[in-house]
Amino acid sequence: AQSVTQPDIHITVSEGASLELRCNYSYGATPYLFWYVQSPGQGLQLLLKYFSGDTLVQGIKGFEAEFKRSQSSFNLRKPSVHWSDAAEYFCAVGFPTGGFKTIFGAGTRLFVKA
């Protein structure tokens, strides 16, 4: 069955430090992979997505993610975190099934300290 695992419930980083959020998925074929961000009281906003091609994907707000098929991973990175990045981050895997279905991970809450 398809699933998404985000091993870290929450992460705290200092402003200006680098960030990596982990995501592992389970899916039999090449997946569609997404990272969304959710600020308090808001809906989800797409940061980036991977469908095929270059395994290093650039997104908005300075984020990037790398697809590693051998590890079934799609980790999100940012070289220098800003206080405004504090939010909940969701990894998701999508697959065609009579349309298109997306399964979300449980999320990682990012705290940024000054």
Place this chain on the structure above:
Amino acid sequence: EAGVVQSPRYKIIEKKQPVAFWCNPISGHNTLYWYLQNLGQGPELLIRYENEEAVDDSQLPKDRFSAERLKGVDSTLKIQPAELGDSAVYLCASSPRGNTEAFFGQGTRLTVV
């Protein structure tokens, strides 16, 4: 371009009462989703529409939940009767036909007391 609009933003009701949520998707988006997001969890799909047809409602608890998308535009999600465990955020999202990216509304936070 206006995004996905949901109302109300917040709703507090007593258990056993009915409640309804409304969603207006982005203009031209054929696909509409309703998701349930429990505290500390990722969104879980309740129902997906392609135009006015519900193509995936396997996760919708049909004994108390219902949804409709008349004319393939706006949609409403109803719970009757509500239970304490229904307290959550209900998210609506839409996407263009054949597009895998979903655009989310701000959600409706339901509290059942």
